[in-house]
Amino acid sequence: MKEWKQVLTEEVLPKVSKPLRYLGNEYNAVKKDRETVKLHSLFAFPDVYEVGMSHLGLQIIYGLVNEQPEYSMERVFAPWVDFEAELRTRGIPLFSLESMTPIAEFDCIGFTLQYEMSYSNILNMLDLGRIPLLARERGDEYPLIMAGGPCAFNPEPIADFFDFFVLGEGEEVILELFKIMAEHRGRRNGKQEKRTLLKELARIQGVYVPSFYEAKYSQGKFTGMKVIEPEAAPRVVKRVVRDLDAAYFPLKPIVPYLEVVHDRMMVEVLRGCTRGCRFCQAGVLYRPVRERSKELLVEQAEQLSQNTGHNEISMTSLSTSDYTCVEPLLKEVLNRFAGRNIGVSLPSLRVDSFSVNLAKEVQRVRKTGLTFAPEAGTQRLRDVINKNVTEENMLQVAEAVFREGWTQLKLYFMLGLPTETFADLDGIAELAAKVLQRGREILRETGSKKSPSVTVSVSSFVPKPHTPFQWEAQDSLETLQEKQRYLRTKIKDKRIVYHYHEAELSFLEAVFAKGDRRLGRVLIEAWRRGCRFDGWSEHFRYETWLEAFREVGIVPEQIANIPIDTDSPLPWDHLESGVQKKYLLREREKAYQVATTGDCRFTSCAVCGICQDLDVALHLRSASNSKAILHPTER
Amino acid sequence: MLLCIQYSKEEEARFLSHLDLMTAMERAFRRAGLPLAFSEGFNPHPRVSFASALAVGVTSEAEYLDVQLLEEIPADEVLQRLNKVLPCGLCVRGAVPVTKRTESLMALINLARYRVEVPFHSGDGVSSASTSDGALYPPVEDVAGMQEKINKVISDVLATTTYLVQRKSKKGLREVDIRPGIRELTGRLKEGGAESILLLEMAVQIGSDGNVKPEEVVGMIGALSPFHLGNNLRIHRLGLYIETNGHDWSPLELS
Numbered sequence: 001m002k003e004w005k006q007v008l009t010e011e012v013l014p015k016v017s018k019p020l021r022y023l024g025n026e027y028n029a030v031k032k033d034r035e036t037v038k039l040h041s042l043f044a045f046p047d048v049y050e051v052g053m054s055h056l057g058l059q060i061i062y063g064l065v066n067e068q069p070e071y072s073m074e075r076v077f078a079p080w081v082d083f084e085a086e087l088r089t090r091g092i093p094l095f096s097l098e099s100m101t102p103i104a105e106f107d108c109i110g111f112t113l114q115y116e117m118s119y120s121n122i123l124n125m126l127d128l129g130r131i132p133l134l135a136r137e138r139g140d141e142y143p144l145i146m147a148g149g150p151c152a153f154n155p156e157p158i159a160d161f162f163d164f165f166v167l168g169e170g171e172e173v174i175l176e177l178f179k180i181m182a183e184h185r186g187r188r189n190g191k192q193e194k195r196t197l198l199k200e201l202a203r204i205q206g207v208y209v210p211s212f213y214e215a216k217y218s219q220g221k222f223t224g225m226k227v228i229e230p231e232a233a234p235r236v237v238k239r240v241v242r243d244l245d246a247a248y249f250p251l252k253p254i255v256p257y258l259e260v261v262h263d264r265m266m267v268e269v270l271r272g273c274t275r276g277c278r279f280c281q282a283g284v285l286y287r288p289v290r291e292r293s294k295e296l297l298v299e300q301a302e303q304l305s306q307n308t309g310h311n312e313i314s315m316t317s318l319s320t321s322d323y324t325c326v327e328p329l330l331k332e333v334l335n336r337f338a339g340r341n342i343g344v345s346l347p348s349l350r351v352d353s354f355s356v357n358l359a360k361e362v363q364r365v366r367k368t369g370l371t372f373a374p375e376a377g378t379q380r381l382r383d384v385i386n387k388n389v390t391e392e393n394m395l396q397v398a399e400a401v402f403r404e405g406w407t408q409l410k411l412y413f414m415l416g417l418p419t420e421t422f423a424d425l426d427g428i429a430e431l432a433a434k435v436l437q438r439g440r441e442i443l444r445e446t447g448s449k450k451s452p453s454v455t456v457s458v459s460s461f462v463p464k465p466h467t468p469f470q471w472e473a474q475d476s477l478e479t480l481q482e483k484q485r486y487l488r489t490k491i492k493d494k495r496i497v498y499h500y501h502e503a504e505l506s507f508l509e510a511v512f513a514k515g516d517r518r519l520g521r522v523l524i525e526a527w528r529r530g531c532r533f534d535g536w537s538e539h540f541r542y543e544t545w546l547e548a549f550r551e552v553g554i555v556p557e558q559i560a561n562i563p564i565d566t567d568s569p570l571p572w573d574h575l576e577s578g579v580q581k582k583y584l585l586r587e588r589e590k591a592y593q594v595a596t597t598g599d600c601r602f603t604s605c606a607v608c609g610i611c612q613d614l615d616v617a618l619h620l621r622s623a624s625n626s627k628a629i630l631h632p633t634e635r
Numbered sequence: 636m637l638l639c640i641q642y643s644k645e646e647e648a649r650f651l652s653h654l655d656l657m658t659a660m661e662r663a664f665r666r667a668g669l670p671l672a673f674s675e676g677f678n679p680h681p682r683v684s685f686a687s688a689l690a691v692g693v694t695s696e697a698e699y700l701d702v703q704l705l706e707e708i709p710a711d712e713v714l715q716r717l718n719k720v721l722p723c724g725l726c727v728r729g730a731v732p733v734t735k736r737t738e739s740l741m742a743l744i745n746l747a748r749y750r751v752e753v754p755f756h757s758g759d760g761v762s763s764a765s766t767s768d769g770a771l772y773p774p775v776e777d778v779a780g781m782q783e784k785i786n787k788v789i790s791d792v793l794a795t796t797t798y799l800v801q802r803k804s805k806k807g808l809r810e811v812d813i814r815p816g817i818r819e820l821t822g823r824l825k826e827g828g829a830e831s832i833l834l835l836e837m838a839v840q841i842g843s844d845g846n847v848k849p850e851e852v853v854g855m856i857g858a859l860s861p862f863h864l865g866n867n868l869r870i871h872r873l874g875l876y877i878e879t880n881g882h883d884w885s886p887l888e889l890s
Contacts, residue, residue, distance in 0.1 A: 014867060
């Protein structure tokens with residue numbers, strides 16, 4: 001008789017793809033003696049290891065919790081399909097990486113909700129862990145199942161599966177939660193009384209216990225949320241880190257053995273972005289902008305390099321070229337690391353020549369491709385979405401890029417934006433052609449023998465909660481596909497590579513982004529029929545999803561493709577990002593008037609409500625530099 | 636300075652691919668603050684060369700690499716500093732400055748020793764975690780008799796003069812005679828534990844002049860014997876050698 005762990009190491013791991021995904025003995029992984037801690041928690045990432053291990057949030061929360069002697073945190077990722085098949089045929093429960101403990105034996109499991117299309121993996125992981133899917137069917141003996149991350153700002157489609165959600169920045173609140181959980185168990189011989197515990201947790205700002213609220217419907221329409229538990233707040237407000245310098249940052253992150261998607265060390269330069277693109281959810285959820293000081297960033301980079309050995313350092317944030325000290329920071333980091341053959345990368349570049357210069361600077365060690373996101377093809381539509389980029393900006397960027405020796409440029413656009421017409425699609429093709437033409441001129445001028453190429457990557461607009469476009473309809477699937485085909489006919493030059501994302505996936509993403517609690521049953525049906533890893537095109541089964549919708553009797557088009565009245569209640573109205581609805585409505589009005597709104601870092605405050613309501617403030621590290629960054633070509 | 640380093644790849648690290656291992660080593664050198672020399676060019680890479688790639692799932696107690704460092708650092712200190720920062724399952728065991736040798740490890744190493752554990756069971760079927768695993772030979776009662784059978788098979792294998800195996804290459808299947816590359820082979824029954832295991836030790840040719848894989852030797856034993864051998868082997872490399880004039884030298888001795 002073999003124990004399952006032995007079967008696993010001797011028979012299963014040798015035959016599955018990438019067994020290192022399931023081992024958990026990477027450098028800097030933390031293994032604690034189970035007996036010495038008061039609370040055992042598990043960070044669950046509902047995608048494959050290589051994706052999850054690229055996520056900074058995991059390293060932050062994991063590092064912070066494990067630095068506390070009284071708590072432990074382990075990890076689990078969605079098992080890849082081959083490994084899942086082995087677990088199921090051999091009857092092995094899903095287990096944690098660090099100690100190979102079945103996930104049902106933890107006190108608390110926290111999922112991160114980065115993307116709507118990972119929901120099927122959450123169900124699958126719970127099931128593989130032999131944990132009942134529905135929160136109401138889980139007794140006190142099961143782990144408390146919680147979740148955080150951007151999708152927690154409309155978690156209604158998955159509300160039935162979770163005991164509670166946390167809104168906002170996890171490092172700000174996680175230890176408060178664990179203290180309550182540990183004390184609760186401490187008073188009860190290590191056991192929990194779930195309902196009592198949830199009441200205790202609901203008093204903490206940022207905690208949303210969905211079972212304390214009842215969704216009301218009338219004639220098939222969502223009509224509002226009713227508080228059914230006196231302890232629960234009518235509105236749950238997100239948590240925010242005030243000072244990024246004082247916040248915890250992991251200086252000994254886990255160093256994966258496997259090559260992961262972002263295989264590098266990361267420093268977080270700033271959090272938030274107030275550029276105010278009207279489709280962008282992150283721009284709302286992570287407000288206000290808070291910068292970390294240059295001195296601390298340099299010190300963190302130094303320690304990270306000593307503790308990880310990585311050969312690349314990424315200066316991450318939503319918009320690193322907006323950092324007020326970006327030039328002195330880069331200069332110092334490059335001087336320090338170039339001699340050690342450690343490269344620097346910038347994940348996101350603004351469309352201007354200043355950013356190209358930064359890119360040129362950082363690529364002294366290794367040169368990679370450059371990507372810019374004009375998002376829309378005409379000035380009119382870019383003004384509608386408040387993407388403050390002009391064609392002139394884009395052509396200056398092209399000029400700088402090709403002059404500095406790059407021969408490839410990638411451009412991101414979005415299809416199906418509100419008010420879009422076919423003229424806007426023509427604009428995408430024309431802009432790409434102009435960029436390519438500029439490239440040809442420059443390369444000819446510089447005597448290069450290479451010919452330039454431009455990649456146009458097009459995704460479909462998904463209206464997201466808490467944005468000025470949250471009331472918008474998504475174009476129907478047929479319209480999106482027609483637009484994708486139309487654009488294909490408009491892009492004629494062979495040196496322009498055209499990619500587009502699967503519209504079916506964007507359609508379901510819109511459904512789950514905007515949907516309410518009734519979608520929980522659809523998820524169960526889809527998962528039961530085999531849906532998982534929906535974000536992976538080789539596993540995405542659109543027809544199966546449609547069957548699940550039919551089975552439950554929900555018409556997904558009614559969620560994604562019909563605009564919501566601005567006075568109708570929204571399923572996420574009780575969840576507050578700190579940005580007021582009236583600001584979102586104002587921005588929506590301005591979109592229809594093709595009027596732009598300035599960035600509050602450089603112009604006046606647009607009164608979004610975050611600083612007023614949450615008692616936080618814009619936190620920049622250098623006032624003089626921030627002005628220098630404002631380019632005359634930008635309005 | 637050029638250093639030749641012996642390291643082990645143990646149980647916890649057995650699923651590292653060769654690429655994973657190269658990355659892990661590079662990162663360990665950085666963490667140890669040992670200044671690696673880098674190649675010139677557009678995409679510089681550290682000047683570390685590995686003796687031989689070890690297959691995924693295989694452990695070893697004696698792998699070798701040559702590394703070019705930018706500073707003179709005593710070999711003992713390099714070992715100490717590396718062992719403090721190596722991940723679980725990787726350990727450096729010895730290091731010497733390269734003074735005599737001019738050729739790469741890869742060009743010189745021509746012999747490998749392995750220990751292979753082969754379970755006596757069908758092994759192809761799925762065995763459940765909670766029930767017995769379908770061993771055809773549960774713990775043997777007649778140990779002496781079993782050992783005799785094993786001895787017979789080993790001597791049969793060694794008595795053959797040629798044994799062809801098929802290998803996939805870019806041009807399709809090709810036949811290779813592995814018998815000349817099998818230099819030593821012993822086998823015994825490993826007792827204790829839930830299943831019976833055939834424990835093999837072998838010395839086989841490795842390198843550019845010819846390569847014999849331990850799996851191929853096990854396949855040969857299976858073909859020439861009445862045993863039903865499982866296919867989940869545990870392969871452990873005992874060492875890599877430079878064989879000249881009938882003597883096996885460790886790469887550290889010849890550096």
